[in-house]
Amino acid sequence: GQNIDQPTEMTATEGAIVQINCTYQTSGFNGLFWYQQHAGEAPTFLSYNVLDGLEEKGRFSSFLSRSKGYSYLLLKELQMKDSASYLCAVRSDYKLSFGAGTTVTVRA
Amino acid sequence: DSGVTQTPKHLITATGQRVTLRCSPRSGDLSVYWYQQSLDQGLQFLIQYYNGEERAKGNILERFSAQQFPDLHSELNLSSLELGDSALYFCASSAPYSDTQYFGPGTRLTVL
Numbered sequence: 001g002q003n004i005d006q007p008t009e010m011t012a013t014e015g016a017i018v019q020i021n022c023t024y025q026t027s028g029f030n031g032l033f034w035y036q037q038h039a040g041e042a043p044t045f046l047s048y049n050v051l052d053g054l055e056e057k058g059r060f061s062s063f064l065s066r067s068k069g070y071s072y073l074l075l076k077e078l079q080m081k082d083s084a085s086y087l088c089a090v091r092s093d094y095k096l097s098f099g100a101g102t103t104v105t106v107r108a
Numbered sequence: 109d110s111g112v113t114q115t116p117k118h119l120i121t122a123t124g125q126r127v128t129l130r131c132s133p134r135s136g137d138l139s140v141y142w143y144q145q146s147l148d149q150g151l152q153f154l155i156q157y158y159n160g161e162e163r164a165k166g167n168i169l170e171r172f173s174a175q176q177f178p179d180l181h182s183e184l185n186l187s188s189l190e191l192g193d194s195a196l197y198f199c200a201s202s203a204p205y206s207d208t209q210y211f212g213p214g215t216r217l218t219v220l
Contacts, residue, residue, distance in 0.1 A: 031207055042110065042198060042211040043151070050207075087151065091207055094164035096141070098151040 002097035022088035112212035133201030146195035
């Protein structure tokens with residue numbers, strides 16, 4: 001089975017940086033995804049890591065350490081529209097298991 | 109807009125009834141996934157189809173069933189509905205040889 005942990009809530013100021021951590025325990029591992037979800041809307045794909053290291057994509061970066069069962073999503077130059085839930089998801093076999101999500105609130 | 113479409117957007121029905129949710133994947137995608145998202149459970153994987161065949165099963169109840177048709181659209185059938193089945197149901201699709209899933213806008217099911 002999968003066990004995926006991420007903080008429930010985080011608050012940051014517009015223009016700042018926020019780091020959302022995700023730890024996981026899984027019986028198999030085929031990759032880790034980060035999705036953004038605004039309330040009542042569909043999850044939107046942000047990043048995918050299958051090898052250790054940092055993947056950078058504009059203001060968003062994601063890091064993976066498979067030996068530690070650890071990932072983080074880094075959001076830089078925060079904007080008000082970044083207020084959303086961020087979901088960490090682990091792929092094992094053909095299944096994607098999601099964490100409960102981290103609600104990020106960006107304040108002016 | 110991910111390119112995945114789902115109908116209907118909203119569905120209100122009564123306990124004991126049966127409903128069908130429909131999903132059309134992105135053009136070229138062969139895999140379709142169904143998820144349930146409720147407030148207390150988060151996003152839960154239900155089932156995956158690949159080119160018409162069932163590939164993986166998650167926490168799908170026996171009252172629920174799904175299929176993928178030759179034109180690759182998929183339907184999720186929910187029967188003997190209970191109050192606890194009220195949730196957002198998402199469909200996602202992925203391209204051949206890709207693990208990235210793109211989600212549709214969801215169907216909000218309310219069971220009264």
